[in-house]
Amino acid sequence: MAEVTFLPRNKTIKVKPGTSLLDTSKRARVVIPARCGGNAACLMCKVKVDDSTTLLPLTQSEKTKLSQEQVSDNIRLACQAKVFNKKVIVTIPESPLNKAIQAQFHKDNKDDF
Template sequence: MSEITFLPHNKKIKVKPGVTLLEASRRARIAISARCGGNAACLLCKVKVDNPSALVPLTENEKTKLSHDQISDNIRLACQTRILNKKVTVSIPESPLSKVVQAHLRNEMDQGI
């Protein structure tokens, strides 16, 4: 079995090798944004991994859709990335909408609204 830890939730799940990170996150009831049905079209499911050797190599979709800097920073598309029989930690970034809402709320609090 493979073990995935999802951050910032610090939730661990065991899955069979070959499962995508997106499938595993759904099984763990962890939200990773994805609107394309796992076809690498929306690019919303970008995650950062700590152990790239625990995953299958980059798919052609990932090679064409991720920048060189993203690839160097261990960013992967959760819908395309399958786990091997190892452990990996996956960091899920805060959604862009959530960032905007949080910034707006902080601004209102700073202004005493």
């Protein structure tokens, strides 16, 4: 079994090697945005892995859809990338909407003082 940790929620789950990161996130009840049913079309499921060797190599879809810079930064498509090694650490980028809500929340609270 492989151990996958999703950040920033710091949620860890064990899955069989070969499981996609998107399926793993569903089992861990961690949300990764996905609109295309895992068909490498929406590109909303981008995540960052600490070590790309903990996943199986890039799929053809990832090679086509991700830029060289993204690949160098260990960005992967969660619906395509499959778990390979024992410990996988995945960071899910914060959604722009969540960021905006947090910024507004902090601004509102600051105004109270």
